[in-house]
Amino acid sequence: MALIHPTAIVDPGAELAATVQVGPYALIGAGVRIGEGTRIGGHCTLEGPMTLGRDNVVHPHAALGCAPQDKKYAGEPTELHIGDRNTIFQFCTFSRGTTQDAGVTRVGDDNWIMAYVHLAHDVQLGHHTILANNATLAGHVHVGDWAIVGGLTGVHQFCKVGAHAILGFQSHVSQDVPPFMTVSGNPLSVAGINAEGLRRRGFSRERIGLVKQMHKLLYREGLTLEKAREAIAALKGMVEDGDADIDTLLSFLAASTRGIAR
Template identity: 60%
Template sequence: MANIHPTAIVDPKAQVDASVTIGPYSIVGPHVKIGAGTWVGPHVVIEGHTSIGRDNRFFQFGSIGAINQDKKYAGEPCELVIGDRNTVREFVTFHIGTVQDKAVTRIGDDNWIMAYTHIAHDCVVGSHTTLANNTTLGGHVELGDWVTVGGLTGIHQFVKVGAHAMLGFQSAVSQDVPPYMLVDGNPLSVRGVNVTGLKRRNFSAERIQAIRQMHKLLYREGRTLEDAKAAIDALGKQAPAAAEDIALMQRFLAAADRGIAR
């Protein structure tokens, strides 16, 4: 049997691994799956069609898998899917998806999600992200791997944030943020490249130099976006060590449909 506190309410239909711990006064609904080694603290509500992987930690007063805040929602069996080894702090709200999108909200692995964070319907959060206190993600937002979001930051619905980007404290994000960039402010401004983050992840000097060059092409030479894209395509032949980084930027710019933060 899982280590379930006597005051917790776990529906008999829930699929809870025997190694899971569930704290006092927490509630687990009938359509919930919780993987091995996960710890659920006190006063956490996990409901809806929610699947949680291994070795996660949910601190007190979280609302996980509640119905979304979309007025069009009509009770469809949409989902919330959470990966492995995530740390989820106090008072978070994660909502299920909608049939207007993929019908699932998805959170990856190894994320550090701090207090009062809101992840709305149909969001896709990658892995290894850090979301500081009061981060707010509107519906359909996509965050790439290793994204860092500063406290009190709001991200508008449908915005995409590329991998390894850093969003500074109290930013208002209403356009797509390309990978590797360092941005902040209201209105949002691109300040440079997230060099500190890249160094912490052991990016080589050659890769960082190529990323700096992509930043220069996008933001420092007065180019149109289409002209900058063409120059980034040409850069791939000049910087083979950064081929994957350049390809990531190319894919992101091709998919950006809200316009990029400039």
């Protein structure tokens, strides 16, 4: 049996694995599914339909699976899916999706999500990300793997943040942030690439040099976006394992709908 504090309230329609722990005064609603080894802190509220995977740690006062803050929402059974091994700190709020999108807000695996972070409806958060205190992702925002969002940073609805990007403290993000880039400020500016992050993730010197070259073509040569994409594509075959990095950037640019931060 799950270890449930006697003051917690768990709806009979919730499904908790045998090794789940639930702290005092927590509220687990119907349609909530929680995987093995996950710990729910005191005073948390989890509303279904939602799935929370294995070995997550949810600190006190988090509210997960809440109804979307969207006036068009009319009670449809949308969902929140959270993967494995995430750490979710105090007072975080994650909303379910809406029928205007896929109907599911998704959080991947191995994310470090600090206090007071808000994930609005239909957010798609990847794996291994870090969201610092009070980071706020509006509806339909997509964040790629290994991205870092600084404290008090707001990301406008429908924006995309690419893999390995880093958003500085208190940034105002109203356009898409390409992979590998470091951005900050209001208005937002691109400072360079996330070289230290790439080194920590095992990128070779040559791959980091390739990313620097792509940044130069995109931001320092005065090229149109289309010409920059062509020049970046021409770099293929030059660096071992570098073609995947080129594809990551080119795919992101092709999918951008709000224009990129430049």
